[in-house]
Amino acid sequence: MSILLAVSGWDPAPWRRRLTSLLPSHKMATLDELFDRPSVRYALSWRHPPGALADLPNLQAIFSLGAGVDHLFADPALPDRPIVRVVDPDLTERMSEWVVMHALAHLRQLRRYERQQRERIWADDDDQPKAAEVQVGVLGLGVLGTDAALKLGALGFKVAGWSASEKSLPGVACFHGSGGLKRLLSMTDMLVVLLPLTDATRGLIDASLLSQLRRGGRLGGPILINAGRGGLQVEADILAALDSGRLKGASLDVFEREPLPTASRLWTHPAVYVSPHNAAVSTPEAVAAFVARQIEAHERGEPLTNLVDRRRGY
C-alpha cells in the first residue's frame, strides 16, 4: 500500500522525508520513479501533470498540497475520487499577516514615506485617514477570508464580506449572491480578494467590477488586494483602472501567468506591490502533518474531512 507524491514545480524530497517519518508503514513513490500502480491508495498532488493520476485502480483519495484545488480540475483525466483540501492554520496566519500588512501599507502610504526617505524629505500629511474611516470589503469568506476579515477588524478597519453562500461573522457585515456583491462593492474602499478560482469566479476582477467600487472615500480612491488566485483577475483591466485613476493602488500576490512575465507593466507601476505568490506558503511540516492525520483516520475507517464539492469547484 503506498502514497503517490504527484507534484510539479516543487521539490518532492522534503515532502517525502516528512511523510515517511510521519507514516513509516506506508511506501512513498514519486512520478519520476517506477512504482506499482495498483498499490497506490492516496495521491498527494500539486499541479500534477494531466493524466498522472489515471490508472490507479485502488486510489482512495486525492489530497491537494496547497490552498487551492483549481490545479486539480485542470486535469481532464482527474479520477472521480474524494478530494481533500488542505486546511493549514500556519497558511491561514501567514495569509492574514500579508493582507493586514498591505492594507496598512496603503492606509499609511508607506511607499510615499519610503520615497521621501530616499530623497531625505521630512514632510507629513495634513490629513491622515485612520483605519476606522476605511471600509474594507473581503471577497470570499472561507477559512482565509474569515481570518483576514477578523484581523482587519481588530486593527480598526470597518469590514464587510461577501461569499457565494450566506455566511455570518461577528463584527463583519456579510453579503452574498450577485445582488450582495453589487452592494458590497459600492461601499468598499479597499477590496481584499480571497476567493477560490472556479468557473464562476474566473476573471471576476475586471473593468466592470472595478468600476463599481466606491468613489471618493478617505483613501482618495479604491485599493485592490488580491492574494487569492491570478485567474480571478484581468490584469489589463487593473492596469487601465490604475492609469485612469479609477483605482488608487494594488497589492497583488497572484497573476494570470506565474512567474509574472518580465514585460508586465505591473512590475513597474508605482502604485502596485508585486509579490511572488508567497503571501502564504504551505510548509511541508504543517501540510504533511494534516495529510498524515487524515490518512491515519481513513485507514481506521473514519470519514475524510475538508472534502471538495466538485460541482462548486472548491
Added chain:
Amino acid sequence: MSILLAVSGWDPAPWRRRLTSLLPSHKMATLDELFDRPSVRYALSWRHPPGALADLPNLQAIFSLGAGVDHLFADPALPDRPIVRVVDPDLTERMSEWVVMHALAHLRQLRRYERQQRERIWADDDDQPKAAEVQVGVLGLGVLGTDAALKLGALGFKVAGWSASEKSLPGVACFHGSGGLKRLLSMTDMLVVLLPLTDATRGLIDASLLSQLRRGGRLGGPILINAGRGGLQVEADILAALDSGRLKGASLDVFEREPLPTASRLWTHPAVYVSPHNAAVSTPEAVAAFVARQIEAHERGEPLTNLVDRRRGY
C-alpha cells in the same frame, strides 16, 4: 476668562477655530498677540517657548496638545500647576497601525520584495518565519504600549511587555523594574519602544541595551521599532549595531533632532525605515474635544483627569 494657545512649530489657527466652536464663551489668545495675562485660566501647549507660561497668576491647568509631556519640562519656568496629558483614542489607534505595519514589514521582508520588484525578480524564500515564531517585547505599557501589544498579539506575534511599575495584560508576559528589563531584552526578537521620555529613560536605547537583545531568533537578528521619543535613543549606537549586524533592522519615527538632519546615515541605511514623526498624529478635532470636555468639567467644579505626576515626569 480666556484660554492661551501656546504652540510653536504648529499652526494654531485650526486649533483656535475648533476650540472656539466647542467653547464659545471662552476667549482665545495666541502668543503672538496682546492679551490680558491675569485673565488666562488654561494654557494649551505644544513646545511653547520657555517662559511663555510664566506670569499667568490665575492659571488653573496646563494641557499638552500631543502625546508626550517632556516638551513641557524643557521649560525651567514652567508654572507649578496641574498638567493634563491628552489621551486621544484616535492617536492610540494610529500608533498601533504604524507599529503593526512595521512589525509585519520586518517579519515579511517587505523591503526585500520591493527591491526584487524593482529588479523584476520573481523569487521566494525557503524559510519564511511566521508571527508566532517571533517574540516581540514592548517597552512601555501605558495607553499606547498596551494597545500595540494587544494588536500585535491579535496578529499572532508572541508578545511580552515591560513597564517601570508592575502591570498585567491578558496574553502578554509582563515584566517590570531593571531586573525585568534584562529578562525581557534577552528573549526579544523585535523591540517596540513606546516609553515616555523622562530622566530615567533618556538615552536608554544605547549600545548596552541593544547588545542584550536575543541573538539567533527566527528573524536573523533583532529589530528595533521606536515610535516613542527621539531622546530615548542613541542614534550613533543604533547605526553601529546595524553596521555590525548586531541589529538586523529598524523602524524609527522619532529622532534625537527633528527634522532628522540631512547628513544622518539613518536616511540611507538599507535596513532602516525613517518616518517624519507621524506614526500617530494628534488631530485638532479629537484633542480639542478632549480638552474642551476637561475644561467644562473643571468649570463645573469637577476634578481634572489624566494628570501628570511631576516626580515621574509622565
